[in-house]
Amino acid sequence: MKEYTEKIREIAKRLLNDGTVDMVIGFRKGTLPMMNQPHIATCTDSADELMWDSNCGLNLANYVTDRKEKIGIVAKGCDSRNLVTHVIENKIKRDQLYIIGIPCSGMIDHHKITAMFDTDITSVKESGESITISGNDFSKKLIKQDVLCENCAACTHRNPVEYDELVADLVEEQTDVDPYESVTEIESMDAEEKWNYFEDLISPCIRCYACRNACPLCYCPTCFVDESTPQWVGKSQDPIDVRTFHLLRAFHCAGRCTDCGACERVCPMGIKIREFTKKLNKDCLELYGWEAGLSLDERPPLDTFKTDDPDEFIK
Amino acid sequence: MAENEPKIISFLCNWCSYGAADLAGVSRMEYPSNIRVIRIPCTGRMSPKFILAGLNQGADAVWVSG
Amino acid sequence: MKNFLEHTGIEPGRLHFSWISSAESTKFVDVVKKITHEVKMLDPANKRYVKTEPKVD
Known part of the structure; x- marks a missing residue:
């Protein structure tokens, strides 16, 4: 996921610098574990806060409705489909958007993880396919695949359908779900x-x-x-x-x-x-x-x- | 009440079914009195809200006709 | 809409759609009869969607 983060920052800075867009909508680290916040970066400094991991489940298409500016937006499969829906419904014009496509491997379900533990979770770290959950007096390793959101586990459109640039190679779509x-x-x-x-x-x-x-x-x-x-x-x-x-x-x-x-x-x-x-x-x-x-x-x-x-x- | 007399809220399009209902009346045809007619300007005016509002205020059934 | 309401547990016979032209008074009468008949067949006790007074515990 680190490569994603770096690539997103790099693209965002480039777009902001050369004036292709007025803002880049993405995610930044939230104050609580597993709660990333939507972030609107308008300058290269704030573009450094942009990041990506498996807690970016909110739908960013929500933030482009009726906007007049040129917008760069980080979009996984479902976000890009919602952007298409927005364009069809005339809530935004396609040429206002610069879509930074994220081939997505699913988001983790914070309801599921919170329910697994009795005490508060203080940090959630991710590396590859495993996730380490830790609190004050415990630490546990989980497989990402087991704690995916239900919709991600059964998702058949992980790759963005509409994009101007990709941050990584397309992932394989699931077919047996x-x-x-x-x-x-x-x-x-x-x-x-x-x-x-x-x-x-x-x-x-x-x-x-x-x-x-x-x-x-x-x-x-x-x-x-x-x-x-x-x-x-x-x-x-x-x-x-x-x-x-x-x-x-x-x-x-x-x-x-x-x-x-x-x-x-x-x-x-x-x-x-x-x-x-x-x-x-x-x-x-x-x-x-x-x-x-x-x-x-x-x-x-x-x-x-x-x-x-x-x-x-x-x- | 001896028999079950349901209330059926009917949303009739002004130009189609409402006209048919009018014609049925003019021709003195007989039909059950269980329907409560609401005229709508066009079936396009219909909204799922109307159906749910009808049902939750006590209608036995809702009939939409264009 | 009909599919969806039934999916959430409202009986099939509680929502009807039809298409009648303004010249078809006979069809109108037929449909009214048919629908009334169908609705009479339903158990009035199953009117689940009616809003009652709010419960106070």
């Missing part, structure tokens, strides 16, 4: 089991909206949860209100979600929010043969009409 395993499992349940499954899933939700804020797709000026005339969804913790929020949030991402996992990553309660969006992704793939953010020239399925669209649901 099924991202929709849990969806298939839920599909086989009956209505009541499904209802109860989701009831359990969202019961810890505290409606902090972190998932919405971390999501690069959620850029509406006024979110439906903040609308008050009329009020579509109650602000309480009533299970129905919580469910309405999750259903509508997920549905707004239909055909746009790239399964970057930012929502799950930021959830303070560790809710598997992707169970909602994954179903919609699977439907989009099965009904329209669509995966979000793979091409700049194709319109998403929910804003086009084709004569061969499936319509069994209409009588």
